Amino acid sequence: MAHAAQAGFPPASHATAVVPARSRPVQEADLANIPWLDRLDDAERARVRTDMRVVNVAPGELVCRVGRPVTYWFGVIDGLLKMSNDSATRGGLGMPITFTGVPPGGWFGEGTVLKNEPYRYNIQALRKSVVAGITAGTFHWLLDRSIGFNRFVMMQLNERLGQFIAAREIDRLTDPDARVARSLAALFNPVLYPGVGELLRITQQELGYLVGLSRQRVNEALQALQAAQVIRIEYGGLRVLDLERLRRYGAPSA
DNA sequence: TCATTAAATTGTT
Protein backbone atom coordinates (compact mmCIF):
# COMPACT_ATOMS: atom_id res chain seq x y z
CA MET A 1 0.00 0.00 0.00
CA ALA A 2 2.12 2.84 1.29
CA HIS A 3 5.02 2.97 -1.04
CA ALA A 4 6.00 6.37 -2.32
CA ALA A 5 7.34 7.90 0.86
CA GLN A 6 10.19 5.45 1.41
CA ALA A 7 13.76 6.57 1.30
CA GLY A 8 15.81 5.83 -1.75
CA PHE A 9 14.46 7.29 -4.92
CA PRO A 10 12.67 10.54 -5.46
CA PRO A 11 9.34 10.20 -7.22
CA ALA A 12 9.91 10.39 -10.94
CA SER A 13 9.55 14.04 -11.72
CA HIS A 14 9.04 15.63 -15.07
CA ALA A 15 12.32 17.45 -14.72
CA THR A 16 14.34 14.27 -15.09
CA ALA A 17 16.12 13.69 -18.36
CA VAL A 18 14.84 10.95 -20.62
CA VAL A 19 17.12 8.77 -22.71
CA PRO A 20 20.15 10.97 -22.59
CA ALA A 21 21.90 11.69 -25.84
CA ARG A 22 25.11 10.24 -24.40
CA SER A 23 24.57 6.88 -25.97
CA ARG A 24 27.36 4.91 -27.57
CA PRO A 25 27.45 2.22 -30.23
CA VAL A 26 26.97 -1.34 -29.10
CA GLN A 27 30.12 -3.20 -28.13
CA GLU A 28 31.13 -6.81 -28.34
CA ALA A 29 30.71 -7.34 -24.62
CA ASP A 30 27.09 -6.17 -24.74
CA LEU A 31 26.04 -8.63 -27.42
CA ALA A 32 26.39 -11.70 -25.23
CA ASN A 33 23.48 -10.53 -23.11
CA ILE A 34 20.98 -10.06 -25.94
CA PRO A 35 18.84 -13.20 -26.14
CA TRP A 36 17.31 -12.72 -29.58
CA LEU A 37 20.49 -12.00 -31.55
CA ASP A 38 21.23 -15.62 -32.32
CA ARG A 39 17.86 -15.95 -34.02
CA LEU A 40 18.92 -13.55 -36.78
CA ASP A 41 20.94 -14.22 -39.91
CA ASP A 42 24.16 -12.36 -40.67
CA ALA A 43 22.55 -9.53 -42.62
CA GLU A 44 19.98 -8.90 -39.95
CA ARG A 45 22.57 -8.99 -37.22
CA ALA A 46 24.70 -6.52 -39.15
CA ARG A 47 21.86 -4.03 -39.35
CA VAL A 48 21.13 -4.42 -35.67
CA ARG A 49 24.74 -3.77 -34.79
CA THR A 50 24.85 -0.49 -36.67
CA ASP A 51 21.44 0.57 -35.44
CA MET A 52 21.70 -0.35 -31.79
CA ARG A 53 22.62 2.24 -29.20
CA VAL A 54 23.71 1.62 -25.62
CA VAL A 55 23.49 3.98 -22.70
CA ASN A 56 24.63 3.86 -19.09
CA VAL A 57 21.99 5.09 -16.70
CA ALA A 58 22.40 6.12 -13.08
CA PRO A 59 20.09 4.99 -10.28
CA GLY A 60 16.80 6.87 -10.39
CA GLU A 61 17.20 7.90 -14.00
CA LEU A 62 14.28 7.48 -16.38
CA VAL A 63 14.77 5.46 -19.53
CA CYS A 64 11.40 6.30 -20.97
CA ARG A 65 8.40 8.11 -19.68
CA VAL A 66 4.66 7.98 -19.96
CA GLY A 67 3.35 9.94 -22.91
CA ARG A 68 6.62 10.16 -24.82
CA PRO A 69 6.51 9.11 -28.47
CA VAL A 70 8.01 5.73 -29.18
CA THR A 71 11.53 5.83 -30.52
CA TYR A 72 13.21 2.65 -29.33
CA TRP A 73 12.67 -0.92 -28.31
CA PHE A 74 14.67 -1.32 -25.13
CA GLY A 75 16.52 -4.11 -23.40
CA VAL A 76 18.54 -4.47 -20.22
CA ILE A 77 22.17 -5.46 -20.71
CA ASP A 78 23.07 -5.11 -17.06
CA GLY A 79 21.54 -3.70 -13.91
CA LEU A 80 17.88 -3.49 -12.93
CA LEU A 81 14.94 -1.36 -14.06
CA LYS A 82 11.43 -1.01 -12.78
CA MET A 83 8.27 -0.51 -14.76
CA SER A 84 5.70 1.67 -13.04
CA ASN A 85 2.92 4.16 -13.61
CA ASP A 86 3.93 6.71 -11.00
CA SER A 87 3.49 10.35 -11.94
CA ALA A 88 1.16 9.23 -14.68
CA THR A 89 -1.42 11.88 -15.33
CA ARG A 90 -3.95 9.63 -17.01
CA GLY A 91 -7.46 9.88 -15.75
CA GLY A 92 -7.35 7.26 -13.07
CA LEU A 93 -5.97 6.54 -9.67
CA GLY A 94 -3.03 8.69 -8.78
CA MET A 95 -1.60 5.83 -6.81
CA PRO A 96 1.92 4.85 -7.80
CA ILE A 97 2.18 1.21 -8.75
CA THR A 98 5.30 -0.73 -9.61
CA PHE A 99 4.31 -3.36 -12.15
CA THR A 100 7.49 -5.32 -12.49
CA GLY A 101 11.24 -5.25 -12.34
CA VAL A 102 13.25 -5.75 -15.51
CA PRO A 103 16.49 -7.63 -14.94
CA PRO A 104 19.29 -8.31 -17.47
CA GLY A 105 18.10 -10.03 -20.62
CA GLY A 106 14.66 -8.42 -20.44
CA TRP A 107 13.32 -6.50 -23.45
CA PHE A 108 10.27 -4.33 -23.28
CA GLY A 109 8.14 -1.81 -25.12
CA GLU A 110 7.25 -4.02 -28.06
CA GLY A 111 3.57 -3.48 -27.39
CA THR A 112 3.81 0.26 -27.78
CA VAL A 113 6.27 0.02 -30.66
CA LEU A 114 3.92 -2.34 -32.49
CA LYS A 115 0.97 0.00 -32.14
CA ASN A 116 3.07 3.15 -32.48
CA GLU A 117 1.50 4.53 -29.32
CA PRO A 118 3.10 6.74 -26.70
CA TYR A 119 4.77 4.91 -23.83
CA ARG A 120 2.31 3.92 -21.18
CA TYR A 121 4.74 3.34 -18.34
CA ASN A 122 7.74 4.88 -16.73
CA ILE A 123 10.91 2.88 -16.89
CA GLN A 124 13.32 3.88 -14.16
CA ALA A 125 16.69 2.50 -13.20
CA LEU A 126 16.81 0.99 -9.73
CA ARG A 127 20.55 0.66 -9.84
CA LYS A 128 23.37 1.61 -12.17
CA SER A 129 22.37 -0.07 -15.41
CA VAL A 130 23.28 -0.57 -19.04
CA VAL A 131 20.36 -0.28 -21.45
CA ALA A 132 20.35 -1.00 -25.18
CA GLY A 133 17.81 0.02 -27.79
CA ILE A 134 17.04 -0.44 -31.46
CA THR A 135 14.93 2.04 -33.39
CA ALA A 136 11.28 1.39 -34.09
CA GLY A 137 12.19 1.27 -37.77
CA THR A 138 14.63 -1.57 -37.33
CA PHE A 139 12.23 -3.35 -35.01
CA HIS A 140 9.57 -3.35 -37.73
CA TRP A 141 12.13 -4.27 -40.36
CA LEU A 142 13.03 -7.36 -38.34
CA LEU A 143 9.37 -8.23 -37.86
CA ASP A 144 8.86 -8.05 -41.61
CA ARG A 145 11.61 -10.46 -42.56
CA SER A 146 12.81 -12.62 -39.66
CA ILE A 147 10.73 -15.57 -38.55
CA GLY A 148 13.08 -16.17 -35.64
CA PHE A 149 12.58 -12.63 -34.43
CA ASN A 150 8.82 -12.98 -34.72
CA ARG A 151 8.98 -16.13 -32.64
CA PHE A 152 10.94 -14.31 -29.99
CA VAL A 153 8.49 -11.43 -29.81
CA MET A 154 5.52 -13.79 -29.74
CA MET A 155 7.06 -15.85 -26.97
CA GLN A 156 7.86 -12.67 -25.10
CA LEU A 157 4.29 -11.38 -25.30
CA ASN A 158 2.86 -14.70 -24.24
CA GLU A 159 5.24 -15.08 -21.35
CA ARG A 160 4.55 -11.62 -20.11
CA LEU A 161 0.83 -12.26 -20.18
CA GLY A 162 1.48 -15.12 -17.80
CA GLN A 163 3.50 -12.81 -15.60
CA PHE A 164 0.73 -10.30 -15.24
CA ILE A 165 -1.78 -12.99 -14.43
CA ALA A 166 0.60 -14.24 -11.77
CA ALA A 167 0.96 -10.68 -10.51
CA ARG A 168 -2.76 -10.51 -9.89
CA GLU A 169 -2.54 -13.67 -7.84
CA ILE A 170 0.34 -12.22 -5.87
CA ASP A 171 -1.75 -9.16 -5.07
CA ARG A 172 -4.37 -11.34 -3.42
CA LEU A 173 -1.89 -13.15 -1.23
CA THR A 174 -1.94 -12.06 2.36
CA ASP A 175 1.21 -13.79 3.52
CA PRO A 176 4.14 -11.42 2.94
CA ASP A 177 6.58 -14.32 2.72
CA ALA A 178 4.61 -15.78 -0.14
CA ARG A 179 4.38 -12.43 -1.89
CA VAL A 180 8.12 -12.00 -1.75
CA ALA A 181 8.66 -15.56 -2.94
CA ARG A 182 6.39 -15.26 -5.95
CA SER A 183 7.67 -11.85 -6.93
CA LEU A 184 11.19 -13.20 -6.80
CA ALA A 185 10.22 -16.19 -8.89
CA ALA A 186 8.89 -13.81 -11.53
CA LEU A 187 12.24 -12.04 -11.69
CA PHE A 188 13.99 -15.36 -12.18
CA ASN A 189 11.84 -16.28 -15.17
CA PRO A 190 14.38 -17.98 -17.43
CA VAL A 191 12.36 -17.35 -20.59
CA LEU A 192 11.84 -13.63 -20.18
CA TYR A 193 15.08 -12.91 -18.40
CA PRO A 194 17.73 -15.38 -19.53
CA GLY A 195 20.42 -12.96 -18.42
CA VAL A 196 19.61 -13.37 -14.75
CA GLY A 197 20.99 -16.84 -14.23
CA GLU A 198 20.85 -18.19 -10.71
CA LEU A 199 22.16 -15.06 -9.04
CA LEU A 200 20.03 -11.94 -9.10
CA ARG A 201 21.64 -8.70 -8.07
CA ILE A 202 18.98 -6.85 -6.13
CA THR A 203 19.07 -5.22 -2.73
CA GLN A 204 16.42 -5.85 -0.14
CA GLN A 205 15.46 -2.19 -0.37
CA GLU A 206 14.83 -2.51 -4.09
CA LEU A 207 12.89 -5.70 -3.58
CA GLY A 208 10.75 -3.87 -1.05
CA TYR A 209 9.89 -1.32 -3.69
CA LEU A 210 8.97 -4.01 -6.16
CA VAL A 211 6.81 -6.05 -3.84
CA GLY A 212 5.36 -3.12 -1.93
CA LEU A 213 6.69 -4.09 1.49
CA SER A 214 9.06 -2.46 3.90
CA ARG A 215 12.70 -3.41 3.81
CA GLN A 216 12.39 -4.95 7.25
CA ARG A 217 9.55 -7.19 6.23
CA VAL A 218 11.38 -8.20 3.06
CA ASN A 219 14.39 -9.08 5.15
CA GLU A 220 12.25 -11.22 7.40
CA ALA A 221 10.69 -12.97 4.44
CA LEU A 222 14.06 -13.63 2.85
CA GLN A 223 15.35 -15.14 6.08
CA ALA A 224 12.37 -17.48 6.07
CA LEU A 225 12.98 -18.44 2.46
CA GLN A 226 16.61 -19.07 3.20
CA ALA A 227 15.73 -21.22 6.19
CA ALA A 228 13.48 -23.22 3.89
CA GLN A 229 16.48 -23.82 1.61
CA VAL A 230 14.74 -22.10 -1.28
CA ILE A 231 17.16 -19.22 -1.73
CA ARG A 232 20.44 -18.05 -0.34
CA ILE A 233 20.95 -14.47 0.73
CA GLU A 234 24.09 -12.84 -0.52
CA TYR A 235 25.41 -9.34 -0.14
CA GLY A 236 23.61 -7.22 -2.69
CA GLY A 237 21.79 -10.14 -4.24
CA LEU A 238 20.05 -13.47 -4.01
CA ARG A 239 20.76 -16.95 -5.27
CA VAL A 240 17.95 -19.32 -6.12
CA LEU A 241 18.39 -22.87 -4.93
CA ASP A 242 14.99 -24.24 -5.90
CA LEU A 243 13.01 -22.23 -8.44
CA GLU A 244 10.08 -24.63 -8.47
CA ARG A 245 9.52 -24.34 -4.74
CA LEU A 246 9.97 -20.60 -4.95
CA ARG A 247 7.12 -20.47 -7.48
CA ARG A 248 4.82 -22.56 -5.31
CA TYR A 249 5.76 -21.01 -2.00
CA GLY A 250 2.73 -20.44 0.18
CA ALA A 251 0.46 -22.61 -1.94
CA PRO A 252 -1.49 -25.44 -0.31
CA SER A 253 0.96 -28.32 -0.22
CA ALA A 254 -1.61 -31.11 -0.35
C1' DT B 1 49.39 -5.37 -4.42
C1' DC B 2 48.22 -4.04 0.02
C1' DA B 3 46.34 -1.16 3.68
C1' DT B 4 43.17 2.38 4.83
C1' DT B 5 38.83 4.80 4.25
C1' DA B 6 34.40 5.67 2.51
C1' DA B 7 30.06 3.98 0.92
C1' DA B 8 26.55 0.58 0.53
C1' DT B 9 23.88 -3.09 2.39
C1' DT B 10 22.28 -6.02 5.86
C1' DG B 11 20.46 -7.43 10.36
C1' DT B 12 18.21 -5.92 14.57
C1' DT B 13 15.69 -3.07 17.76
Add this chain to the structure above:
DNA sequence: AACAATTTAATGA
Protein backbone atom coordinates in the same frame (compact mmCIF):
# COMPACT_ATOMS: atom_id res chain seq x y z
C1' DA C 1 12.83 5.00 11.70
C1' DA C 2 17.20 4.54 13.76
C1' DC C 3 21.33 2.09 14.77
C1' DA C 4 25.24 -1.17 14.67
C1' DA C 5 27.60 -4.72 12.10
C1' DT C 6 29.20 -6.40 7.86
C1' DT C 7 30.63 -6.31 2.97
C1' DT C 8 32.11 -4.08 -1.01
C1' DA C 9 34.21 -0.30 -3.61
C1' DA C 10 37.51 3.42 -3.88
C1' DT C 11 41.73 5.49 -2.86
C1' DG C 12 46.54 6.12 -2.57
C1' DA C 13 51.06 4.64 -1.23
